Amino acid sequence: MFISDTHLPQLLPAKAYSDEGWYKQECEKVFHDAWWAIAFSVEFQNDGDFLTVDLPCGPVVLWQRDGVIRAFLNVCAHRLSRLTSKTKGCCDTLVCEYHGWEYAASGKTKRIPDAPSFRPLEKDGLGLRPLCVEVVGGIVFVSQIEGSPSIQSHLGQEETNRLCRRDRHPGRVIYQADLDIPVNWKVLVENNLESYHVGFVHRATLGEIPDGDLCTHKIIPGGSMFFGPGSSDVVSAAGRQVARQAHGEAESRYIHGIAYPTFMWTPEALGTSFQTVIPTGPKSCRIRWRILALQGERKRHLLNLLARCIAKVQAGFWRRVVNEDVEFLPSVQVGVESLMQPSEGLVSRREERIFHFQKWLANRIGYVKTNDFVGSA
Template identity: 30%
Template sequence: MTATQAATTSITTPANFRNEGNGLPRALPAWTYRNAELIELEYERLILPSWQFVCHINQVKNPGDFATLDLMRDSIIVMRGKDKALRAFMNVCRHRGAKLLDGSGTCKHRLVCPYHAWSYNFDGSLAAVPAEHTFPGLDKQEFGLRPVELEVVLGLVFIRVIPGGPSLKEMWGDYVDLVADYRLEDMVPVDEPWTDIWQCNWKVGVDNNLENYHIPLGHPGYHRMLDNDLQGFINVHGVAGSKSVLKDKPSPNWVERFYQQMAPEVLRDLPEEIRRTWYFFTLPPNIGIDIYPDSMDVFQILPRGAETCVVRYPVYRRPKENREQRVLRYLNGRINRQVGAEDRELCERVQLGIGSRGYEAGPLSSYEVALKDFHDRVRAVCPVTTLPKAPGAGSLRQRNAELSAAVKRSGN
């Protein structure tokens, strides 16, 4: 069995896409994309218990190297210890709650709080407290930084604030073998992650990233230069992917055409098929990982408010690029910046439409199978989203608890 065959043995297919007795499946109700109370619940039930991307392993190679991730209300540090171990901690001082670090970098000796100078060792233990005599009976062993679950896959460092559930290794399964030839573990960051605020609910951004149905019209550049798999594949853990291959027919756009021509020629250390292939993966609930022969990027969509989200977009390149490889990555960057702008416009148009009285949740295509899987995962942990209308103000949590209890009693 080839890596491709092994990776797709558990895909969802159109044959089991139709809901029994209910016709075509429907998207989440419109109100779920505009409700501030639901955002808080989703953050607790979907974001905090899921694997969230922080950095590449090559950004934290040496003792004291760190990278941070800011979520809606929580911040996390990933740091390399003096013992070479990689750890993750909540990015908050145990004294009065000040945020300790921003961005990424290197701590020389200790991690020092900018408020009262409490300091921590690289393993998270509390090292020193100024004027310690004014804290009678203080046991420093009780006030180390709170640890966070951490795992590395394909050279990418993820954390999970609320532990439990499948490991990343389990979730990715054979897909790791599918992309082994891209040597993602060797890649290095291009720059600090680019971030932006989109005027849409985070689920609108995720929905868009989960389907290729919109590519022919929404991304004409991709349509000109790539044979895109509109169906894609997905495993039992909701990790979805699709494969796009450079077309033999040259694109009329010079940037796309040069990329088509150059990629097979300048990356001869890679297998021939890899030089022509782009893979797009999604990790539930909110992360896209785009893999190209010349580079890769992570597309992380984080909730910010009922109708706004944060888009985090770090890019990684192959090490020791020569001139031709840098040109190829430049072309890739131009192509995908345009795609990013198109996605933002599409998502913000959807957010405007979802608020209209003329919209109710529409049917889903079998091309949108990964989107359906995502919506089912939302419904499973937030059953209040099965209601056609929003609960009364202030009652969403109570209503969600009632529906959760009813589901548990029914055994479903």
């Protein structure tokens, strides 16, 4: 069931989806202490494995050494060049591609070419800027601010437990992508927080809009959840059967969660999918998407192979669904950028998760809506 008995107001003004000044406020007050889901921990198979990603705070490198995943700003301490332009790799030391400065697992300098010319600087006098890392449910999160409220505090205990239960089983990443989309990040997030558009944009893939009596919304400490009917097609049914044999349980519902500002996840019978929406400007963003297939005991080779095959078929289906959104959402961006608007907008009960997201964001920004303006609180 839905939480609200009535429709709700659109809390954010149209300019929030394209204005440079508004985006600057978000960078300063929303993104600065956010947790960004970057990868599954199983992507770091070997000692020395690293991967890079660009976040609103700057370029970031995640690097596993001695069994610990650390994160640093991907910027050399010497002349502030990007340290490595590789998207992933494996190395014993991080080496700057510009002047060859080398860094140890601690982030301290390990070797400086022509070191005497930097006198009286000591060898470990400069180093990389460390970032905070948390691993929850096998998902690696990064935050630029030490002491930020933990990702668990956003999820709440119940949803943290739901993610962590899935980490009890081994897994394999079967799909990963970074998709650039020419829309404001909130356009993409809000699209994922409502099922109202399903019967129109996704009629060919998802069918009709789900019955409201079969849908449940739930507010968690730093986000919200959607619970709806699961798919009854042959592939999904087979996936649930394989999951029961491999793990003794199978999720039969469709579940979608968000931890603000942009971490979204879907636990499924055979795996876990997550998307992080990374803002790249006031009118652009990037989806970082990962899908993990859960595996059973190593000796159950055939069952694990079957699980991966079914999970890949399902991943292909969800790629089609996401592509339908990606093709349509630029039209939404055109609308919110219009200099003239027919109204302030309206949010239905079915879209109420958007209202709660906007309320959270407005509080972080420090803006309030009255009948005739949006101003500073």
